[in-house]
Amino acid sequence: MPGRLIVLSNRIPTEGPPSGGLVVALHELLAERGGLWIGAASDFADEPSETFQPVAGEERYEKATFDLTEDEHADYYLGYANSVLWPLCHHRTDLLAMERRYADGYRAVNARVARMLAQIVGPEDRIWVHDYHFLPLALELRRLGVAARVGMFLHIPFPAAADISALTESDEFYQWFAAFDLVGLQTEADVARCLDAYRRHPSGEMLLDGRVKLDGSIFKVRSFPIGIDGKTFADIAKTPPAHDPVHIRADARLILGVDRLDYSKGIPHRFRGFSTYLARRDPCSPRATLLQITPPSRESVMAYQEITRELEALSGRINGQYGEIDWTPIRFVVRSVPRETLVPLYRMASVGLVTPLADGMNLVAKEFVAAQDPDDPGVLVLSRGAGAAEQMTDALIVNPYDAEDVGDAIEKGLTMPLEERRSRHAALMEVVRNTDIFEWGNRFIDALGAVKKPAAQMRET
Ligand code: GDG
Numbered sequence: 001m002p003g004r005l006i007v008l009s010n011r012i013p014t015e016g017p018p019s020g021g022l023v024v025a026l027h028e029l030l031a032e033r034g035g036l037w038i039g040a041a042s043d044f045a046d047e048p049s050e051t052f053q054p055v056a057g058e059e060r061y062e063k064a065t066f067d068l069t070e071d072e073h074a075d076y077y078l079g080y081a082n083s084v085l086w087p088l089c090h091h092r093t094d095l096l097a098m099e100r101r102y103a104d105g106y107r108a109v110n111a112r113v114a115r116m117l118a119q120i121v122g123p124e125d126r127i128w129v130h131d132y133h134f135l136p137l138a139l140e141l142r143r144l145g146v147a148a149r150v151g152m153f154l155h156i157p158f159p160a161a162a163d164i165s166a167l168t169e170s171d172e173f174y175q176w177f178a179a180f181d182l183v184g185l186q187t188e189a190d191v192a193r194c195l196d197a198y199r200r201h202p203s204g205e206m207l208l209d210g211r212v213k214l215d216g217s218i219f220k221v222r223s224f225p226i227g228i229d230g231k232t233f234a235d236i237a238k239t240p241p242a243h244d245p246v247h248i249r250a251d252a253r254l255i256l257g258v259d260r261l262d263y264s265k266g267i268p269h270r271f272r273g274f275s276t277y278l279a280r281r282d283p284c285s286p287r288a289t290l291l292q293i294t295p296p297s298r299e300s301v302m303a304y305q306e307i308t309r310e311l312e313a314l315s316g317r318i319n320g321q322y323g324e325i326d327w328t329p330i331r332f333v334v335r336s337v338p339r340e341t342l343v344p345l346y347r348m349a350s351v352g353l354v355t356p357l358a359d360g361m362n363l364v365a366k367e368f369v370a371a372q373d374p375d376d377p378g379v380l381v382l383s384r385g386a387g388a389a390e391q392m393t394d395a396l397i398v399n400p401y402d403a404e405d406v407g408d409a410i411e412k413g414l415t416m417p418l419e420e421r422r423s424r425h426a427a428l429m430e431v432v433r434n435t436d437i438f439e440w441g442n443r444f445i446d447a448l449g450a451v452k453k454p455a456a457q458m459r460e461t
Contacts, residue, residue, distance in 0.1 A: 003124030003148065005035035005445060008113070010077070010133040012039025012063060014055050022155075025229065025437040029445070030061040038117075041065035044073060052116055066113050075105025077133065082298055084167070085132040089156045090264040090358040093166040095303050103169055107136055114140030121148050126448050129180070131155050136172070139179035142217075151182035151448040153224065156360040157387070158190040161197040174201055178214035181451045184224040184444050186360045186387040191223050220451055224444050225391060226361050227435030233343065233370035241344040252327070253414055256349035257292040258342065258364045259356070261334060263307045266357040266383065266400040267292065271314045271330060273355065273398075273406025278322045278329055280407065287327050288414060290353070291345070295336035308334065346371035351413040352380045354388070355400040361387040365395070366435070369428045377425035379413035381406070391435065394427040 007030060013023055030037055038052060045067035052064035068076070079102030087095035114137055121127065121141075127150045129137050138150040164170050174197070177183055185191050198204035198212045205213040211220045255274070259265035274290045281288075294311075298304045315332040322329045337345075346352065352368035365380060365388040372378055382388060382395035389397055396409040416424075 002449070003122050003126060005030065005033050006117070006121065006125055006127045007035065007037045007130070008117075008127065008134060008137070009037070009039050009130035010081075012037055012055075012065065014039075014042060014063070014065065015057075022226075022437070025441055028438060029441040033445070034061050036062040036064065036120075038064050038066065038113075040077075041067050044068060044070045048072070048112065050112070050116060051119070066116060068109065072105055072109050075099075075102050076109040078298065078301055080106035081133045083301055083303070085135070086156070086264075087303070088163055088167060089132065089154075089159050091157075091159070091163060092263065093163050095263070096166060098168060100168075110134060110136040111140050113137065114144060114146075117141060118144040118146050121146055123147050125149075126151070126445065128153070128445065128448065135176040138181075139176055142179050147453065149181045149448050149451055149453065150179075151184065151444065151451075152177070152180045153184040153444060154190075154360070155186070155226070157358055158185050158194045158197075160193050161200050164197060174198070174204070174214055175217070178212070178217040178219055180219050182444075182448050183219055183221040184447075185221065186223065186225055187390045188223050189390060190360075190387070191221055194221050220447075222447065224440055224447075225387065225435050226363070226440050227432065227437050228363055228366045228370060229437050230366070230370040230429075230432040231436075233367055236340075236343045237347045237371035237373075241340065253286050253288040253350040254345075254348050255288050255290045255351040255353055255410065255414075256345055256368070257290065257294075257353045257355075258346075258368075259292075259294055260297040261294045261304065261308060261311075262297060263303055264356055264358050266355045266385070267294065268307070268310055268314055269357065269400050269403065270353055270355045270406065271311070271318060272403040273400075274330065274353075274410060275318045275322070276403045276407030277410040278318070281411070285414075287329075288350070288410070289327070289329060289331060291331045291333070291349075293333050293335075293337055293342070293345075296334055343367075343371050347373060347378075349378045351410060352378055353406075353410070354380065354386060354395075355383040355398060355406060357383070357385050357400050359383070359386040359388070365392060366432050369425065370432050372425055374422070374425060374429070376418070377421050379416050379421055379424070380428060381409045381413055391431045392428055394424040394431075 048067035048069055055063035083097035125148045129152045164173055167173055203215050207213055211218050315330040318330055319328055346368045354362055354365040365382055368380055380395040382392055382397055383400040384397050385400055398405045398409045
């Protein structure tokens with residue numbers, strides 16, 4: 001009899017209906033298959049419990065949380081996960097915060113979650129671990145003798161070998177991934193970087209069946225490009241909004257950026273690209289306003305405070321240089337907007353600017369395409385640093401570091417003939433359909449079920 005599905009992710013919806021693409025998709029998958037979803041509790045604990053706390057309110061599957069103290073949140077979550085692993089995987093080794101206590105806190109939280117899981121997991125269960133918050137989890141489970149299948153999906157890029165070597169814990173980093181049975185990455189480029197890193201490792205071995213061996217552990221690595229619920233998106237976009245989401249002059253065009261406030265998203269570079277476009281623009285051409293919607297994130301981490309200041313100064317400078325009494329070229333909005341507002345904005349925009357320096361996939365690119373009117377679609381300008389660029393080759397692909405390249409793409413997007421816009425959009429829509437998020441989830445879970453049982457490769461304690 002097949003075991004149950006156990007999903008572990010940092011964030012878990014504990015109150016009200018789930019919102020946000022991934023959370024909704026995991027909710028639907030669990031509602032269909034049954035199982036258990038575990039995530040971090042939203043309130044800090046004084047003394048963390050050694051058992052999961054059940055969360056009520058869901059009948060089709062179980063939900064539970066694990067505790068975190070305030071210090072653990074600082075070291076494990078803000079520290080190691082977001083000030084070490086996040087910059088590492090986004091090619092920003094210059095931002096690595098080397099604090100011994102971060103790694104200690106990270107290992108300790110993962111070891112505790114593994115101990116709690118070991119108490120409840122059956123040998124036929126499948127454990128699906130999400131993201132960089134839980135890299136040591138499979139290694140800890142194996143040390144406890146757990147033989148269930150354990151899979152990791154990494155939502156962010158897999159780092160290059162040279163970047164991994166900047167990590168104090170680089171040896172452990174290799175062992176952490178190797179202890180999973182299945183490692184899912186976003187793109188073929190991620191898979192290539194992962195294989196290359198293990199090939200270079202003195203104990204790494206490529207097996208004939210394509211799996212990777214490191215010391216006593218064998219794992220499989222594959223790409224599972226994540227997507228969105230495209231149909232629901234297109235349906236929302238077709239419904240006229242109750243009111244105009246933004247008042248843009250009839251003779252002006254809208255260029256839209258939507259990103260968490262994060263240095264990986266390349267927002268300063270984007271502003272400079274827009275500034276290049278403004279500098280060269282024909283004064284008789286329609287005015288274009290860049291609306292940048294930027295929900296704040298990880299505000300207590302220093303690198304995030306710095307980028308906010310940089311963007312405020314940059315948008316002020318560009319608006320001062322090019323603005324007119326009835327036109328502000330950049331509208332920089334540092335807050336999140338409701339989805340009912342976001343989707344009509346996507347649809348109104350002539351150009352969607354998705355120009356991260358590095359990004360696992362970037363779902364905004366797919367949402368923008370799904371929300372367009374196929375008869376009169378906007379143009380997607382997409383960075384080659386986004387995982388999405390591997391599939392969405394009919395977007396205007398740019399080098400996000402090159403302001404002139406971005407400026408040219410903006411110009412090209414704003415002036416693209418209708419026929420070309422339609423044919424590019426149709427091709428991109430095909431990609432969105434082919435990477436539906438529900439299929440993505442089912443594919444990963446089935447692939448995890450199909451891997452050989454790990455009992456034969458159990459590690460020594
Ligand atoms: C990680 C990886 C990977 C944004 N602003 C608002 C808002 N959003 C929503 C978007 C989109 C989501 O947030 C952002 O998703 P991304 O994929 O762009 O980026 P990350 O948050 O960095 O996610 C990434 C992803 O995981 C999935 O694997 O693609 O590479 O970094 O859905 O719509 N939603 C609302 N208001 C906003 O202001 N309602």
